[in-house]
Amino acid sequence: MEIMAKILSIFLAFLTLADYSEGLSRRKIYTLYSAKKTWNEAKAICESKQSQLLKIKSAKHYEEISYLDRMEWGNRVMNEFASSSGMWSPLHKPFWNTTWTYQDCEPYSLTVPGTSVKKCSTYQPNSIISSAPCDEEHIFICERFEGDCWFQPFYEMTTKWFEAATSVPINDPNIKAEDCALECRNLYDINTGTECWGFTFYPAVPLCTLHVNNTPTASSDYLYPENRDYGELKSTFYVRRCFEGVIDTNMYDSFYDKNAEPDTSCTETPYVFNNTVYDVCYCPVQEQPPIPEPATSEEKAKQFIKKLTIGTSSTSAAERKLTSAEDNRPSVIGMGYVGILVLTAVFGSLVLLDLNVIFARIKDFCSSSTSVQTIG
Structure with missing residues (x-):
């Protein structure tokens, strides 16, 4: 079972790498964390939820966040912008140079305004990016892919x-x-x-x-x-x-990293979303389908194994022990009739041989019953 789980984990990881692109839209879950954290804490919290810090790379992403903030989040993001604060961006400097990269190690070619000593960055109104000290505390949004639209x-x-x-x-x-x-x-x-x-x-x-x-x-x-x-x-x-919004109000006090440097080296495999794509979800109702909790590849492998496991009493071999296979060939049917005739002849001859004895017993029984009634 452990070997099978590992194989399925590798397969799911392959799907994750193969299916992700900036093209065809898939169902994305945005989670807004209202508790302000440092950049390292925000990054760690996102990764613990199988997601990563919000990456705004187009007008599409910004409009989706604006829609959620306006319609579902009570303008929490815009209120932070109005207070001259910001929201954490995944862009940071993992090395002692001027190279900016996203949390998943994707390079960033544009210039991030600010001083060179600031190693992290925040989003400002209209998705403008500005450098910021990593030990500041800001709200943040984690994103992950989960299934299809x-x-x-x-x-x-x-x-x-x-x-x-x-x-x-x-x-x-x-x-x-x-x-x-x-x-x-x-x-x-x-x-x-x-x-x-x-x-x-x-x-x-x-x-x-x-x-x-x-x-x-x-x-x-x-x-x-x-x-x-x-x-x-x-x-x-x-x-x-193709996108949903969630608010997480937990404090996450166990995450405590006030380091002014980003806790990342970008030397490992880029972090990818948990974006296994399933069949299109067609829902003939107005209600929104539930947003699933993030699951690791190992947990999904166990779910697949559970679905594929068949009980011993449900196998075809077990069922065949209790039933006879049907055979409708003419030759087989003819042999069955012959068998019935043979069995009838055998048991019928036995009855015929003992027929006189049976009649004698019946006659004696009837005579004895008559005698009893006469005496009474």
């Missing part, structure tokens, strides 16, 4: 919302909403970065229309369908949800 339904929607986007109709008389979800999940242009961010399904036709867009902020822009027009056709619009 899901589709949130909004009813009675029209495609008017997507006039500026490209619509791709799928004419299939047997198509279902879950089929549309798979088509949307697989529609991605690696050259242009164009993705499908939703689809409209007309069950009465049936008709599926995919809505694609290469706008960097499409993932967060498409989360406001309630402000759009309703249509005449009975339809449902499914928007693709």
